Amino acid sequence: MAKDTKERILATALEMFSQNGYAGTNIRELTAALGLVKSSMYKHFASKEDIWNALLDRMIAYYGERFGSPERLPPVPDSPEAFIAMTMRMANLTIHDAQIVMTRKVLTLEQFRDDRARALATKHFLTGLTEMFTHIFAGMMEKGLLRRDDPAMLAFAYATPISALIHLCDREPEKTDEALRQIEAFSRHFIRVYGTTENA
Amino acid sequence: MAKDTKERILATALEMFSQNGYAGTNIRELTAALGLVKSSMYKHFASKEDIWNALLDRMIAYYGERFGSPERLPPVPDSPEAFIAMTMRMANLTIHDAQIVMTRKVLTLEQFRDDRARALATKHFLTGLTEMFTHIFAGMMEKGLLRRDDPAMLAFAYATPISALIHLCDREPEKTDEALRQIEAFSRHFIRVYGTTENA
DNA sequence: TTGACAAGTGACCTGCCGTTCACTATAATA
DNA sequence: TATTATAGTGAACGGCAGGTCACTTGTCAA
Numbered sequence: 040m041a042k043d044t045k046e047r048i049l050a051t052a053l054e055m056f057s058q059n060g061y062a063g064t065n066i067r068e069l070t071a072a073l074g075l076v077k078s079s080m081y082k083h084f085a086s087k088e089d090i091w092n093a094l095l096d097r098m099i100a101y102y103g104e105r106f107g108s109p110e111r112l113p114p115v116p117d118s119p120e121a122f123i124a125m126t127m128r129m130a131n132l133t134i135h136d137a138q139i140v141m142t143r144k145v146l147t148l149e150q151f152r153d154d155r156a157r158a159l160a161t162k163h164f165l166t167g168l169t170e171m172f173t174h175i176f177a178g179m180m181e182k183g184l185l186r187r188d189d190p191a192m193l194a195f196a197y198a199t200p201i202s203a204l205i206h207l208c209d210r211e212p213e214k215t216d217e218a219l220r221q222i223e224a225f226s227r228h229f230i231r232v233y234g235t236t237e238n239a
Numbered sequence: 240m241a242k243d244t245k246e247r248i249l250a251t252a253l254e255m256f257s258q259n260g261y262a263g264t265n266i267r268e269l270t271a272a273l274g275l276v277k278s279s280m281y282k283h284f285a286s287k288e289d290i291w292n293a294l295l296d297r298m299i300a301y302y303g304e305r306f307g308s309p310e311r312l313p314p315v316p317d318s319p320e321a322f323i324a325m326t327m328r329m330a331n332l333t334i335h336d337a338q339i340v341m342t343r344k345v346l347t348l349e350q351f352r353d354d355r356a357r358a359l360a361t362k363h364f365l366t367g368l369t370e371m372f373t374h375i376f377a378g379m380m381e382k383g384l385l386r387r388d389d390p391a392m393l394a395f396a397y398a399t400p401i402s403a404l405i406h407l408c409d410r411e412p413e414k415t416d417e418a419l420r421q422i423e424a425f426s427r428h429f430i431r432v433y434g435t436t437e438n439a
Numbered sequence: 440t441t442g443a444c445a446a447g448t449g450a451c452c453t454g455c456c457g458t459t460c461a462c463t464a465t466a467a468t469a
Numbered sequence: 470t471a472t473t474a475t476a477g478t479g480a481a482c483g484g485c486a487g488g489t490c491a492c493t494t495g496t497c498a499a
Contacts, residue, residue: 044446058351062263065486078489079447087487148348150410151258157410165403192428195421199403200396203365210350210357221395228392232432244476266457278459279477287457441499448493459482469472 045083047073049097052090057144061091061152095155098142102159106167113171115178119230122179126226127219130201134208134215143209164206168198185233193233200225245283247273249297252290257344261291261352295355298342302359306367313371315378319430322379326426327419330401334408334415343409364406368398385433393433400425 051072055064066077066087084090105111113129116122133139146163149156172194179185185193204218204225251272255264266277266287284290305311313329316322333339346363349356372394379385385393404418404425 060260060262060348060352062260063352066488067486075446076448077487078449081488082446144351148260148351151344151348152263160410161407165407189428192425195425196396196400196428200399203399203402207361207365210360225392225395228389228396265455267455275476276478277457278479281458282476443496443498445496446494448491450490450492452489453487455486456484457482458484460480461478462480463476463478465474465476467472467474469470 044073044075048080048083048090049094052094053141053145056091056094057141057148060148095153095159098146099155099159102162102167106171112174115175115182116184117182119184119234122184122230123223123226126201127223130205130219130222133205134219140209143205147209164202165199168202169194172198183235186235188233197229244273244275248280248283248290249294252294253341253345256291256294257341257348260348295353295359299355299359302362302367306371312374315375315382316384317382319384319434322384322430323423323426326401327423330405330419330422333405334419340409343405347409364402365399368402369394372398383435386435388433397429
């Protein structure tokens with residue numbers, strides 16, 4: 040085994056932390072899953088907590104480069120159907136991407152004891168999505184696709200129901216299909232209520 | 240110390256489990272908080288897991304008797320203002336009642352490893368509130384307070400944003416006031432969008 | 440060829456975990 | 470008063486947790 044051991048430790052730690060939590064994970068199991076012995080871990084990290092901090096650094100950095108900069112904002116859709124399609128693309132990605140799912144789970148489990156996890160959880164679960172949709176809705180209002188209203192309020196009203204269904208999928212993955220159907224139904228409902236043209 | 244020790248153990252367990260999780264809680268601290276020594280716990284419960292199961296039994300029973308029966312459904316409001324007032328009453332209760340807050344937190348922390356916690360979490364966070372508002376909105380539509388639409392979809396669209404803000408309060412209690420203001424603003428927005436009469 | 444270094448090992452340490460058990464104190468019951 | 474059940478105690482348990490360390494191995498540069 041080569042130089043990527045540090046990466047593999049982080050990957051496995053994310054897996055185990057997201058399933059059993061930080062306190063419920065031990066170094067023996069973690070390293071054994073990599074075909075190593077627990078003392079080997081200390082060649083790469085100073086402690087268990089060090090792994091946790093490195094993981095959080097990663098998550099924070101990843102979130103920042105992915106959603107932090109304005110140029111990363113998605114393009115404003117050109118039609119109601121394009122808006123629904125974009126929603127479904129995002130939902131599918133965020134529900135099926137193992138990395139993202141594990142990140143959400145670990146933030147869920149550690150949000151009450153770690154301040155950085157707490158802050159990142161709020162971004163992931165609430166403000167991040169809302170800000171993104173605020174931008175999109177402002178654009179759609181300019182294009183005449185949505186009735187004029189407070190884009191931030193609409194974004195909040197749109198992002199949080201979807202977020203609730205994403206959490207449901209994290210909790211009960213067997214309900215994923217049902218949740219995706221519900222997301223689409225809600226998206227269509229939303230367009231029906233807030234849209235300007237009543238096509239399809 | 241008397242016969243209510245069992246109750247006090249359960250109460251303290253809920254406190255500690257909701258803060259540090261099941262794995263992050265130990266019997267020594269738990270009993271010490273009650274002025275007892277750890278071995279005393281075993282006069283009341285067979286094991287740590289036994290405490291956990293008893294706690295879950297309680298939570299499930301409490302939820303059932305509180306929200307399970309149809310006669311426990313709240314009355315349908317008679318005006319938009321009454322609806323908003325009811326929402327704020329509910330929100331204040333659920334955000335400030337320590338017992339309820341701890342229940343939500345513990346379900347959040349254990350939802351991925353315990354099947355009963357998983358099921359109860361979905362009820363608490365999603366289906367319970369949604370069903371309640373489905374009933375309320377159906378009644379409000381009958382009374383002509385809401386435009387005719389699918390009450391279940393409206394309930395989902397109303398309950399989940401509020402639920403998201405409740406979770407925010409659990410995570411960052413210092414944002415409680417802001418969250419309550421946001422809930423009221425959202426509630427007014429909702430009435431503006433879905434209501435039939437446009438009075439304040 | 441040698442030396443230095445990075446990666447991995449296994450034995451060992453300390454400390455805490457949940458749990459058991461023989462015991463005591465108390466208070467109600469017979 | 471003697472008996473019995475209940476609640477609480479403290480010492481001890483085996484086990485496993487995170488962590489340290491002297492050591493081996495492999496790689497590569499000097």
